[in-house]
Amino acid sequence: MSHTPIIEMRKISKRFGQVQANDTVDFTLQRGEIHAIVGENGAGKSTLMKILYGLYQPDSGEIYIDGKSVKITSPRRAMRLGLGMIQQHFTLIPTFTAIQNIILAKEPRKFATLVDYQSAETKIKKLADQLGFDVPLNTPIESLPIGSHQHTEILKVLYHGAEILIMDEPTAVLVPQEIDGLFDCLRGLKKDGNSIIIITHKLDEVMAIADSVTVMRQGKAVATCAISDTAPHQLAEQMLGEAVSHSPIERKEIEQENPILHLADVTIKTHTGKVLLDCINLDVFPGEIVGIAGVEGNGQTELIEVVTGLRKVQDGIITLNGDSMVNATPAKFREKGIVHLPADRHRHGISLDSRIDENLIVGQHKRKVFCKNGILNPENIRRFSMNALDKYQIQVGDISHPLKTLSGGNQQKVVVARELSGGQTVIIAAHPTRGLDIHAADFVHSRLLQARNRGKSVVLVSSELDELLKLSDRIAVMYNGKIADVVKTDETDRQALGKLMLGISDLDG
Ligand SMILES: Nc1ncnc2c1ncn2[C@@H]1O[C@H](COP(=O)(O)OP(=O)(O)OP(=O)(O)O)[C@@H](O)[C@H]1O
Ligand SMILES: [Mg+2]
Structure with missing residues (x-):
């Protein structure tokens, strides 16, 4: 018996002026898996995910969620369908506190008009504890380190009810310890039944966290496979369309007298x-x-x-x-x-x-x-x-x-x-x-x-x-x-x- 994929994107194309950012891309996400997308800069990874999240409309192609054809006309619609996206460049409001950012557009109310911070805070604290995050919720985002920005973004999408998480290069801004922490968090989310798409340039991360991987090159999806069936050098070759060679750079000895x-x-x-x-x-x-x-x-x-x-x-x-x-x-x-x-x-x-x-x-x-x-x-x-x-x-x-x-x-x-x-x-x-x-x-x-x-x-x-x-x-x-x-x-x-x-x-x- 085959399982219906949670997400299926069929023959998605998107052009910006002269650039064919996505070219008849097929992409499938199975329920409960972590699926990595890799590819060179400009390969079309973010575009594909922005289409899935309703930020862009495709020129052609179809999207199915749980086997049902859907039109994702806006991020709001995407959220209703259970999608949450943490973008390549964070989208938090710097002068708002973490909690204000998290509950934005979904503020719990009491007495019809007042925002019920108390109940929001309790709920978010519980989420944060589960994930092992320590975010000072009442501090403005602009005075928090970048790791906390990401925790805030994750809390935000979960607070809004996402079950399918799209993360565009979440590790690019993190230090190694934070990456370990993020991966633990993703494994936990997966165990709870969430499905996750992660874009990264680091192939060792793909091997460490993903169940399957899709390689994009020049707007096309050129390969999809299970992690157990691939290796970093193979992915690198598929990304570039050629074997990878490294030419070491010579290091010249320089006379050192005074410091600059x-x-x-x-x-x-x-x-x-x-x-x-x-x-x-x-x-x-x-x-x-x-x-x-x-x-x-x-x-x-x-x-x-x-x-x-x-x-x-x-x-x-x-x-x-x-x-x-x-x-x-x-x-x-x-x-x-x-x-x-x-x-x-x-x-x-x-x-x-x-x-x-x-x-x-x-x-x-x-x-x-x-x-x-x-x-x-x-x-x-x-x-x-x-x-x-x-x-x-x-x-x-x-x-x-x-x-x-x-x-x-x-x-x-x-x-x-x-x-x-x-x-x-x-x-x-x-x-x-x-x-x-x-x-x-x-x-x-x-x-x-x-x-x-x-x-x-x-x-x-x-x-x-x-x-x-x-x-x-x-x-x-x-x-x-x-x-x-x-x-x-x-x-x-x-x-x-x-x-x-x-x-x-x-x-x-
Ligand atoms: N809003 C836009 N307007 C015009 N061109 C765009 C737009 N968004 C993306 N593109 C172009 O589409 C192509 C694919 O971009 P995309 O952001 O999807 O790449 P990517 O695979 O995410 O790359 P990176 O690894 O650098 O983030 C690029 O050539 C980019 O210049
Ligand atoms: Mg990108």
Whole structure:
């Protein structure tokens, strides 16, 4: 006897201008399974899921839920059908508290008009406990870390009654411990009878969590199979349509005399006296990549903020090529050659409503090639943009369209292409390959190594130890606002780093 699938999408097609985002895609989700969707940036994964969630209407094709033909005309309709989606870029309202976000559009009432927060809170607390989440429900979203944003999103869809969860790259923004937590949560949800679709670029995650997988390439679903019938290298080949080869990048030895970036006793405190950075001492020399490891929330974000001018320090010395930069503005840092690949690109890196080519040059528009005597040079901007699109394989229909028409990964490539194009001396890269497919991540790695080999300095903050170990010459491990230790990469390994990250010294065993 065959079971009726909970979701069946048949021959779904969707075109945006010249881009065929989905091309007669068949997709089936069985009840109670975790189904992964993989594919390169721009392959059409998010589009397919937005169609399922009623955010886009397909040009053609049909959707069946539990064997019944349905028209999903809006997210509201999707929710009524038991669907919940956690999008690639979170959609919470920053100034609302977690609980206000969760109950939005489904506020429990008492006395007909008053919102009954009490009963909502009790219900949500119970859900959160079941899932092992610890979200401060009455804090505005904007002052919560990104892991809590995701917990809030999950609580929100469950509170609204979802039984089919769609998660678009939920792990891209999480650190390893949080990913383990998320996967435990997904296994629990599955055990309770929910069905889950998860998009990810990390094939080890697919192997770890999914029951089956669908591979997309250039708008088509090119393969679907059970996890037990596949392997990471096979999935990678199906994604790219060719065998994958890695060319290792040589590491040139660079003479090191004076540090480019020098931090001594840098300290920041909040107005309540909490110490966020505690006497940070760090030198970054020309021609080296210094990795910053640490469990999220141990000072990495603040460290990046002080070396890019986004946050003031209360004490200490910061110099760049010998010049004091204490409490200089972001513009000053930029002028002195510091570029910043921000972790939260939607907040700091890009303007979704501006044109793609404008996003590619913003912050650099004063460079002579782009602008002479205050007048922009459209021809040079165009040439630069086309070159960047080509080098980074950024798939666009038209560079005059707004950035938001690009896939998530392609938006990130725009930021990376822009920041790595100028004559920078120090690159501050926070999670530079988040959301990028295997190809693109490799390309960014090679760009960072090339910059290093040309004598530039790179500060690389990453939650992925493999990335840190692959790229860094030295790794500084942060714990509790301090640098616990700085180790040479060839003298350490995952385990040693893991211990330092958790604040366990060798004396503790
Ligand atoms: N609203 C839109 N307007 C125009 N083009 C769009 C729109 N949404 C998506 N596209 C295009 O459709 C294609 C598929 O995009 P989609 O977001 O589905 O890719 P994806 O597989 O999710 O990629 P990523 O891994 O980078 O998130 C891309 O070329 C993208 O530029
Ligand atoms: Mg996407």
